[in-house]
Amino acid sequence: MGIKISNDSFFERVDKGIKNDFMRQAVSSAQDRLEGRKSAITEEMGDWEDWRELSEEIRQHTLENLDYYLNQFAENVAKQGGHVHFAETPEEANEYITNVAKQKNAKKILKAKSMVSEEIGMNEALEKAGCEVIESDLGEWILQLDDHDPPSHIVVPALHKNKEQIRETFHVKRGYEDTAEPERLAKFAREQLRTEFMQADIGITGCNFAVAESGAISLVTNEGNARLATTIPKTTIAVMGMERIVPTWEELDVLVTMLCRSAVGQKLTSYITGLTPSPGGEGDGPEDFHVVIIDNGRSKILGTKYQSALQCIRCAACINVCPVYRHVGGHSYGSIYPGPIGAVLTPLLEGYDDHKELPYASSLCAACTDACPVKIPLHELLIEHRKDIVEKEKLGTFTEKVMMQGFGYGTSHPSFFKMGGKQVPFLMNIVAEGKDGGGIGPGPIKLWTEIRNLPNSKGDTFRKWFKKRKGGARDGNRDDQRER
Amino acid sequence: MKVSLFITCIGDVVYSSRVGRSVVEVLERAGCEVVFPEKQTCCGQPAFNSGYHKEAKKAAKHFIRTFEHAEAVVAPSGSCAGMVKEYPHLLVDEPSWHDRARKLADKTYEFTQFLVDVLNITDIGAYFPKRVTYHTSCHMTRIMKVTEPPVKLLENVEGITFDTLPYKEQCCGFGGTFSVKMLAISEQMVDDKVKHIVDTKAEVLVGSDLGCLMNIGGRLERLGIDVEVMHIAEVLNQRQETGESVGN
Numbered sequence: 001m002g003i004k005i006s007n008d009s010f011f012e013r014v015d016k017g018i019k020n021d022f023m024r025q026a027v028s029s030a031q032d033r034l035e036g037r038k039s040a041i042t043e044e045m046g047d048w049e050d051w052r053e054l055s056e057e058i059r060q061h062t063l064e065n066l067d068y069y070l071n072q073f074a075e076n077v078a079k080q081g082g083h084v085h086f087a088e089t090p091e092e093a094n095e096y097i098t099n100v101a102k103q104k105n106a107k108k109i110l111k112a113k114s115m116v117s118e119e120i121g122m123n124e125a126l127e128k129a130g131c132e133v134i135e136s137d138l139g140e141w142i143l144q145l146d147d148h149d150p151p152s153h154i155v156v157p158a159l160h161k162n163k164e165q166i167r168e169t170f171h172v173k174r175g176y177e178d179t180a181e182p183e184r185l186a187k188f189a190r191e192q193l194r195t196e197f198m199q200a201d202i203g204i205t206g207c208n209f210a211v212a213e214s215g216a217i218s219l220v221t222n223e224g225n226a227r228l229a230t231t232i233p234k235t236t237i238a239v240m241g242m243e244r245i246v247p248t249w250e251e252l253d254v255l256v257t258m259l260c261r262s263a264v265g266q267k268l269t270s271y272i273t274g275l276t277p278s279p280g281g282e283g284d285g286p287e288d289f290h291v292v293i294i295d296n297g298r299s300k301i302l303g304t305k306y307q308s309a310l311q312c313i314r315c316a317a318c319i320n321v322c323p324v325y326r327h328v329g330g331h332s333y334g335s336i337y338p339g340p341i342g343a344v345l346t347p348l349l350e351g352y353d354d355h356k357e358l359p360y361a362s363s364l365c366a367a368c369t370d371a372c373p374v375k376i377p378l379h380e381l382l383i384e385h386r387k388d389i390v391e392k393e394k395l396g397t398f399t400e401k402v403m404m405q406g407f408g409y410g411t412s413h414p415s416f417f418k419m420g421g422k423q424v425p426f427l428m429n430i431v432a433e434g435k436d437g438g439g440i441g442p443g444p445i446k447l448w449t450e451i452r453n454l455p456n457s458k459g460d461t462f463r464k465w466f467k468k469r470k471g472g473a474r475d476g477n478r479d480d481q482r483e484r
Numbered sequence: 485m486k487v488s489l490f491i492t493c494i495g496d497v498v499y500s501s502r503v504g505r506s507v508v509e510v511l512e513r514a515g516c517e518v519v520f521p522e523k524q525t526c527c528g529q530p531a532f533n534s535g536y537h538k539e540a541k542k543a544a545k546h547f548i549r550t551f552e553h554a555e556a557v558v559a560p561s562g563s564c565a566g567m568v569k570e571y572p573h574l575l576v577d578e579p580s581w582h583d584r585a586r587k588l589a590d591k592t593y594e595f596t597q598f599l600v601d602v603l604n605i606t607d608i609g610a611y612f613p614k615r616v617t618y619h620t621s622c623h624m625t626r627i628m629k630v631t632e633p634p635v636k637l638l639e640n641v642e643g644i645t646f647d648t649l650p651y652k653e654q655c656c657g658f659g660g661t662f663s664v665k666m667l668a669i670s671e672q673m674v675d676d677k678v679k680h681i682v683d684t685k686a687e688v689l690v691g692s693d694l695g696c697l698m699n700i701g702g703r704l705e706r707l708g709i710d711v712e713v714m715h716i717a718e719v720l721n722q723r724q725e726t727g728e729s730v731g732n
Contacts, residue, residue, distance in 0.1 A: 011668075018668055323655045327672035361666060363659025363673070364533055365622035386535030396535070404531050408539030412546040417525040447664035451671045452702030455499055462496045462504035466520045469505075 002090070002121045003350050005150040006334045010357035017328035023152075023160040027329050030159050034320045037265025038371075045261070055258050056375040058251045059311035062243075063302065069212040069245050070293065076215025082277030082289035086242075090120035093294050097122060097204070097237055098129040100290055104235055106131055106201035112219065112226035113137035114206025115154055115314060116241045116294055118336045119349075122204075133204075134196045136225040138189055142166055145173040152330025152338060155263050155316040160329050193225070203229035203286070207240035208313075209255060210291070211274070213248045217291060219273040220259060222266075227273050236275070236286035242293050243310040249274075255313055258373040262315040297349045305384055309344050311374040316341075318368035318378055324361055333358060340368035340378045347385060356395055359385035399443065418463070485603070487516045488554035490547075490592075492564045493526045494694040499715075503694065506721035507560045507595060514603055523550045527559075527567040533660050537574065544571045548584050556602065557592040560717055561693050562624020568592040569627065594624055596692055596716060600633035606640055611724035613643030617686035618716075619677070619700060620652045621693035634692050634716050641719060647684040651676070658699035674703045681711055688712045690719055 006013055017023065042048045062069060074084040087093035101109065109131050111117065123133045135144045139158040143149045146169045151157030158166070163180040170176035170188060178184045205226050207217040217238045219226040230236045246252045260266045277289030301310055319325050319339030330338035335346040335355065343358040359382045362368075368378040390396035396404075410417045448454065460468070489511075491504050508518045528543030548571065551557050559565040569592065571585035599605045618638060624630050638646055657663065657673025664670075677700055681689050689704075689711050691697045701713035 014666075014668055018672060323657070323673050323676075324666075324669055327669055327676075360662070361669070363622070363655045363657060363662045363666075363670070365655035365659065366626040367622070367653065367655065370626050383533060383535065386533070387537050388535070390535040391537070400534070401536075404534065404536040404539050407526070407531050408536070408542040411525040411528060411531075411539075411543035414523040414525055414546075444661075444664045447667055448702070450667060451706060452674070452699065453705040454702060455698055457498050457500050459500040459502070462491045462499075462501045463520065463522070465501035465505060466508070 001118050001124065001148070001150060001336065003119055003335050003337065003346060004354055005336055006331065008334070010332075010334065010361075013332040013334055014328050014361075017332040020160075020329065022162055022165065023329045024327065026160055026162045027152075028326055030153075030156065031320050031326055034156075034263075034265060038262060038317065038320070041261050041265045041267065051254070051258060052373055052375050055254060055373055056311065058246065058254060059313070059374045060308075062245060062247060062251075063307060063310055066243065066245070066302065069247055070242065073210050073212040073215055073245060074291075074293075076212070077277065077289070077291055078215075080215055080277045080289075081279035082215065082291065084291045084293060086293050086295070088295045090294075090296055093120050093239065093292050093296075094122055094125035096290075096292055097239070098125055098131075100235070100237060101126060101129060101131050101202060104201055104288075106235070108196070108200050109133045109202045109204055110197060110200035110229045110233065111135050111137075111140070112203070112205040112221065112229045113140050113157070114204070114239055115151075115336060116206060116296075117204065117239050118151065119241075119296060120239070120294060122239065134193075134200070136193055136197070136223075136229055137221075138186065138223055138225075141189060141193065142169060145169050150331060151336055153316060153319060154314050154337060154339075154341075160331065197228045197232050200229070200233045202235045202237060203231075203233040204237045204239065205229055207238045207244055207291070208259065209252055210240055210245040211247075211249055211252055212245055214276065216274045216276045218252060218256070219271070219275065220256060220269050221273070222264070222270045224271050227271050230273065230275055230286055231284075234281075234286060235288040235290070237290040237292060238275070239292045239294060242295050242298050243312075255374075259313050259315050262313075262317040262371070262373040301348050306344070306348055306381060308376045309341070309348060309381060311376050312341055312345070313374055315373060317371040317373060318376075321367040321371045322362075323365060323367065324363065328361075333361070340382070341376070344376075344378055344381045344385065352389060352393055352395060356389055356393075359383075359389065485516050486555045487511055487518050487598070488551055488557050489518050489520050490524060490527070490551065490557055490559040490564065490568075491520070492559055492561045492694060494698060495560055498698060499694060503560055503715040503717060506715065506717040507558075510599075510608060510717050510720045511558065513608060514599060514605055516603075519554075521550050521554075525550075527564045529564060529567040530660055532567065532570065532574065541574060544574055544585065545581060547571075548581070548588055551592075552584055552588050554591065556598065557588070558595055558598045559592070560595045560715060561695070562594045562621050562628045562630060563693050563695055565592055565594040565597075566623040566627040594628055594630050594633075594692060596633040596637055597628065597630045600636055606636045608637065608640075608720050610641045610720045610722050611643050612641050612719050612722045614687045615645040615647065615685065616688040616690050616719070617647045617649045617681060617684040618652070619649060619656060619681075619689060619691040619693075619696055621691060621696045622655050624692055625653065634690075637716065637720060638690065641722075642724065644719075647686055650680045650683060656696045656700050658693075658695045660695065663699055670699075671703075674699055678703055678707065678709065682709060686711060688714055688719070690714050690716050692716050 153159040167180035278285035366379045528540040532540035575581040656677040657670040
């Protein structure tokens with residue numbers, strides 16, 4: 001699939017999102033549920049701020065020593081008989097993965113949830129190589145059945161669908177005849193997927209965090225599908241973004257705690273798996289174990305002002321509190337990474353060409369920054385993007401540029417600023433009183449008044465009032481109204 | 485205490501003197517001397533948030549020059565006061581300016597924060613026998629970290645009925661240029677806010693940020709919903725003797 005999920009323009013996608021009542025109902029109730037559970041469960045942690053600071057520190061330390069920990073991890077995997085492949089591009093990663101599949105003569109590949117596998121378009125590459133790829137995460141499986149509908153959330157990929165829509169997909173694609181009761185839907189999916197698990201030749205997973213000190217990968221799931229995918233097939237391939245690593249189990253403990261609580265409001269998810277290779281079938285792990293570490297633009301972010309974006313542990317807490325996401329849904333972002341983190345990350349990974357609106361799709365309310373368990377200053381990074389868009393990329397509109405230059409001049413020249421100020425009430429009243437015959441006026445005011453009225457600004461500006469008052473009219477300003 | 489008032493652009497011209505005079509009168513009742521530095525312009529936030537940092541720096545430096553000798557700077561808007569707190573970061577590459585910015589940021593306050601945290605006043609002797617709800621603005625809460633002061637002040641207003649706004653932490657959809665650049669999204673956000681306000685059955689929506697109030701108030705009016713919108717200073721300036729402030 002790749003990062004980009006739509007060829008529609010940003011505003012077309014937003015329009016579609018806003019008009020999709022089913023999706024909006026599903027998204028707002030999911031946000032309320034997830035956020036409610038999160039706040040309840042973070043309270044019992046004591047000082048949540050201390051935990052956030054510790055987590056931020058762990059992530060920053062790891063990123064600053066990323067090469068060291070990745071090498072340590074790779075060495076430790078190799079020592080245990082596993083294989084690590086560093087892939088700079090999606091093509092390199094897919095080539096390695098399809099080669100493993102060919103060597104194993106694999107027909108059926110069972111996948112656990114992995115955002116980075118979506119990012120590199122792995123399924124398509126494997127299918128091209130003649131393999132059948134089956135998503136085993138329930139949400140991902142629903143989307144796969146529904147003609148590869150893209151994910152709209154990084155933790156709950158089918159968040160935009162309600163149970164009736166899921167029932168319909170099951171009915172059309174798999175002949176399901178039962179009700180839309182979640183338990184029945186889940187039971188059906190379980191039966192269908194169980195058969196697939198037993199026949200799979202290779203299991204592919206993502207990786208929540210690699211543990212450098214022991215060459216292990218960890219997987220955090222609720223459905224148990226990742227554990228099946230790594231135990232039934234003899235071969236396991238884990239794909240991971242290069243930043244998803246911790247030094248030791250001790251840091252993993254902290255981050256998994258933060259991840260589960262922030263993502264789904266659980267103390268721990270049902271399954272937390274630590275996996276190392278077990279060649280010869282001696283231990284519990286897979287006999288043939290491959291880890292593909294993917295760069296795909298990440299190393300270019302290291303050392304820049306955007307580095308903190310790589311602290312992300314993909315919990316989606318920012319998405320779950322975002323008021324913009326609430327109304328437009330995940331697909332409006334046009335990226336597999338939606339919401340505030342998506343608006344920051346997508347242009348970094350793919351450039352501004354297709355994604356230059358994303359940094360503006362935020363009121364900068366900073367709910368995301370407050371929610372982030374590893375303290376990524378998300379709204380500040382959005383402002384940095386805007387700065388790069390206008391200063392480096394020169395993608396700001398001409399009108400905006402002229403207005404802002406005027407602003408810069410006006411705000412540093414008080415008499416000019418005052419003059420501008422005097423014009424505002426005049427202009428506003430023309431629009432407010434409808435003398436323009438419905439919306440002539442400077443751009444922003446015209447747009448503003450499409451959906452809102454302007455306040456009544458009749459009377460003196462404050463500075464005029466204050467001056468008069470000092471002149472003796474301390475509370476005699478009732479004449480203001482008449483004066484204009 | 486001598487207070488230098490930063491009235492903000494919206495407070496100066498958009499609401500005419502309606503809000504500003506209440507701010508002045510309440511501060512004076514609290515025993516302050518209010519001065520208004522005539523040379524003040526804008527805090528620079530519109531440029532800063534839009535990525536025009538060169539222009540924002542110009543505004544910031546002018547602001548620093550205008551206000552740096554003040555004893556305390558007070559603004560009737562959490563967002564604009566929050567922008568001043570941003571100056572040290574904006575001017576980080578210019579050491580002398582950075583230092584001046586830091587000193588200024590330390591003595592810049594949002595209006596209710598100043599009353600409660602600096603002057604230790606939670607009851608200003610206001611009387612307002614109406615049912616109100618309060619809009620918690622984002623920058624005041626998340627950037628200024630001011631949450632308690634406005635609520636404390638409102639709770640101590642005689643005769644008032646105060647209802648907490650459902651989803652109070654959710655943005656109203658203003659966001660400066662966001663309100664016009666992303667009009668369709670902003671509309672959905674403000675409509676949600678309006679719905680929650682109507683749910684409280686409040687007669688008056690009170691807030692501490694003029695941008696938010698302009699947005700919510702403008703939408704309420706457009707939809708023909710009869711809820712009055714007031715800045716918190718206007719409520720605090722209502723007294724029993726007259727029943728209304730001199731400004732109304």
